[in-house]
Amino acid sequence: MMIVAQNRYRPIRATVTRTAGTRMGQEQIVRAMGVSILRGDYPEGALLPAEGDLMSQFGISRTVLREVLKTLAAKGLVVSKTRVGTKVRAQVDWNMFDSDLLGWRLDLGMDLRFLNSLYEIRLAVEPAASALAALRRSNESLTRMRALIDEFRQPGHTRSTFAEVDLALHLEIAAASGNPFMRSVGAIIEAALMASFVDSSPVTDQGRLAHSTEDHAAIVEAIAAGDAAAAAKAMTQVIEEGRKNRALLLARGSEGKIG
């Protein structure tokens, strides 16, 4: 009697099509499986296909597969047990601050709910970081911030170059807080800025950029003055403004899902 208790789920469909002869690379396999899990292909607590199946599905050796699974396990997505299999852990166990996870999440498309969560956590952490930065920033750090404000003011910014400077300043401030946890939120800031590019709108509204520049300058000057409350307020202002503009862009799209 050969009863095979098939409790497992169906194959993971790789998003990346694999042309014959081309190797996928471990990174891409991790991404494919990570995205699959994030997308909800496997309910919480479900078993992934057995190692043998995954090996043949991706055309990789067991060594590579196991390193992939270890990577996912380290990020809290799955947990493996001898004789049982590899289970998908509950979402609350996933490390949402992991930059890979955030990247995969963006790959799935940007929904309003997720975007909103990004802004909420930024609004909680970044003003606090600014306040601490006002109290603790070194002179070197302040110099770098001011250099970035100068960068902001350079003419001829594209949305891409502008966002680059934007990100750099926010990271600098987070680091100047002296709190390693606040700096670790950098991955989220980056994700939020990345999200500004999923739509192809070529809006480079110079007036808005100039406005944003001065808002950012206000943060830096408050930090320079050691005014924690003002720094927090200015940071809040910047993030709220970003959220508002983002909302406008989204309203133009027909659905809540872009990209």
Added chain:
Amino acid sequence: MMIVAQNRYRPIRATVTRTAGTRMGQEQIVRAMGVSILRGDYPEGALLPAEGDLMSQFGISRTVLREVLKTLAAKGLVVSKTRVGTKVRAQVDWNMFDSDLLGWRLDLGMDLRFLNSLYEIRLAVEPAASALAALRRSNESLTRMRALIDEFRQPGHTRSTFAEVDLALHLEIAAASGNPFMRSVGAIIEAALMASFVDSSPVTDQGRLAHSTEDHAAIVEAIAAGDAAAAAKAMTQVIEEGRKNRALLLARGSEGKIG
């Protein structure tokens, strides 16, 4: 001419002594190497010993070693490149919200600076989470919160059982915020509560526990009432109180380092 460019650092000393015959287990190896890196045994950008050396130092096969390194890489601690070696990444790249990292950090002993960082990030995130919970909590979630408050009020709590309920309530609130990032801060809350146990002080000051209980009840009632501002304020109060008590305990110790 046999010149060996020894750019690498010395062996990782495992904190866990390895009695003959006993296997360390992959988990412990990950911990040993992780702690070693967190302790600063390797400067930012330094190369770990080569695979062969690590294998013999820990007495493990290459298979296991590589899975260990993959785990550390997934948490942002290291990065490996062919022909180059495995480099320790900059601290800003480490995922500080990872529960393993937090645990290893506690293993190193609790210094004031780190403890302070924990409270700072909690003060930034948890009040915001409470405010959102006041707006979004489901009835089921509220029921669980109230059950936890009842738990608080049970007599005969040890510091351990009290902390357990404490943690559960904070996690419930974080989850009720509906924001997955705020829930991911749970690892930090847990670490902060863990830190309450590194000193062996048997202080079970019943008055203080009762006080803390009512402070927590205030959060829940604000959430129940849908009063976001009050919920945030009550949460702030709870965390500040915890910080104050913690500071008192620390002041009793001669040094800033415990455990």
Added chain:
DNA sequence: GAAGTTATATTATCATACAATATGGCGAAA
């Protein structure tokens, strides 16, 4: 001395075998 080429050390992947372990089935005893 500079640029291109080759050699080599190190990680990346593959293949195979064996060990450890949790699950489910079987059987014995109550």
Added chain:
DNA sequence: TTTCGCCATATTGTATGATAATATAACTTC
């Protein structure tokens, strides 16, 4: 019939050895 304990088996965990890929360093050529 139910419960407990033993055992077979499937699945992940570890070990070993070999080959591939690749970045650094040494070397050669101009």
